[in-house]
Amino acid sequence: MAVYHSTKALLEGLVALAASCSSTLELKTLNTTNDGWPLRSASIGSGPTKVLLSFGIHGREYMTSEIAMSFLTRLCSGDEHKLLNDVTFTTIPIFNPDGRARTDAALGLGTGIRDQSCGDRRKNGKFVDLNRNFDWDWDDLVASSGDALSTSYRGPAPNSEIESQTLDALAGAVKPDMYIDIHTGTLAMYSPWNHNSSGAPNTDEAIALLNKVATGTSWHRDQRPKFGVGGIVSYLASGTAADFVFAKHHPRYAFIFETYLEAANAGNTESRMGISSADLTQKLPRGAMAHRVAANRRPPPRAADSLQPQELRRLALQRSTFANATVSSSKPSEWVGDSCFEYFSPTDDEGLEGLVRAWTSALLLASRTLVVDMARDASQAGGTSVGQGLRRAV
Numbered sequence: 001m002a003v004y005h006s007t008k009a010l011l012e013g014l015v016a017l018a019a020s021c022s023s024t025l026e027l028k029t030l031n032t033t034n035d036g037w038p039l040r041s042a043s044i045g046s047g048p049t050k051v052l053l054s055f056g057i058h059g060r061e062y063m064t065s066e067i068a069m070s071f072l073t074r075l076c077s078g079d080e081h082k083l084l085n086d087v088t089f090t091t092i093p094i095f096n097p098d099g100r101a102r103t104d105a106a107l108g109l110g111t112g113i114r115d116q117s118c119g120d121r122r123k124n125g126k127f128v129d130l131n132r133n134f135d136w137d138w139d140d141l142v143a144s145s146g147d148a149l150s151t152s153y154r155g156p157a158p159n160s161e162i163e164s165q166t167l168d169a170l171a172g173a174v175k176p177d178m179y180i181d182i183h184t185g186t187l188a189m190y191s192p193w194n195h196n197s198s199g200a201p202n203t204d205e206a207i208a209l210l211n212k213v214a215t216g217t218s219w220h221r222d223q224r225p226k227f228g229v230g231g232i233v234s235y236l237a238s239g240t241a242a243d244f245v246f247a248k249h250h251p252r253y254a255f256i257f258e259t260y261l262e263a264a265n266a267g268n269t270e271s272r273m274g275i276s277s278a279d280l281t282q283k284l285p286r287g288a289m290a291h292r293v294a295a296n297r298r299p300p301p302r303a304a305d306s307l308q309p310q311e312l313r314r315l316a317l318q319r320s321t322f323a324n325a326t327v328s329s330s331k332p333s334e335w336v337g338d339s340c341f342e343y344f345s346p347t348d349d350e351g352l353e354g355l356v357r358a359w360t361s362a363l364l365l366a367s368r369t370l371v372v373d374m375a376r377d378a379s380q381a382g383g384t385s386v387g388q389g390l391r392r393a394v
């Protein structure tokens with residue numbers, strides 16, 4: 001039966017999974033968050049190809065850490081030996097435990113707090129939007145906010161937050177060939193850039209990989225995600241983890257996977273936001289359509305933020321109560337009525353199970369495709385070398 005795990009239960013679940021894993025699942029505590037949660041990595045595999053994944057950079061995007069657990073459980077099952085020989089996976093299953101625990105508390109079990117603002121559930125322990133805090137186009141005036149009360153508050157300085165610094169250090173150590181940052185809020189897969197409307201180097205190959213994932217995955221209710229360059233098919237976002245890792249640490253690929261769109265919101269997002277298709281189209285520069293593969297657009301982020309506009313109340317809340325949440329797991333149906341939660345994660349068993357299964361498969365397929373791409377390069381390099389040898393022999 002599908003359940004959501006509290007942040008505490010997820011951390012315990014990782015320890016239990018490591019104990020029962022058919023391979024070595026290495027857990028490391030990389031840092032401690034502002035609210036005192038451990039910031040942990042979980043690594044598995046021994047291959048030369050390096051994949052780095054982060055889940056739950058936005059706390060309210062609760063389902064993403066369930067995908068992390070499902071993905072790691074699959075890798076531990078014993079059925080993925082070949083992939084683990086090809087790839088070393090490093091994951092951060094709960095990248096923003098402060099924000100996620102604030103969402104735990106919103107369930108009302110253990111703490112009685114159910115009035116956390118939706119915007120605050122997105123942010124870290126210092127109420128910074130981590131996915132605007134990274135040192136890449138950090139102080140963009142349009143694609144993030146310097147207002148501490150904004151949902152997209154970028155923080156006081158680039159990479160000011162412990163979580164951002166931790167990912168930077170981890171990416172520097174891992175040197176990933178592929179980085180994926182997993183979110184919810186829409187159904188889409190983005191390649192860089194997300195901070196402007198142009199494709200980054202290697203965009204064609206990145207889009208080809210996303211096309212394989214989109215067409216080769218069995219999607220929940222046949223809802224296939226759109227995909228393309230983030231800054232073209234979505235709204236602009238600066239200081240994001242994916243753009244930063246791509247720019248600074250040079251993986252072959254860096255992606256954002258958006259894994260859930262509340263079906264009921266799909267048709268009325270534009271009217272709720274007061275944004276017309278014409279407005280969205282005007283944002284596109286001439287010639288920028290080359291990589292726009294899907295016609296749909298991600299809904300702007302403010303839709304859910306306006307559901308519970310209680311930002312001003314947040315400073316009165318006692319932060320310590322978040323970390324004391326005792327709820328271990330809950331059924332999706334228990335979250336019905338929490339409009340913020342419903343916007344970012346499914347509240348039916350079938351939805352949670354189906355989406356987690358589909359995105360677990362998508363992450364596996366993306367990794368296998370990466371291995372094929374890397375092997376193709378190696379064989380082309382090998383072919384050249386063989387050719388040179390033959391020429392020398394002649």
Ligand SMILES: [Zn+2]
Nearest residue numbers: 058061183184
């Ligand atoms: Zn997000």
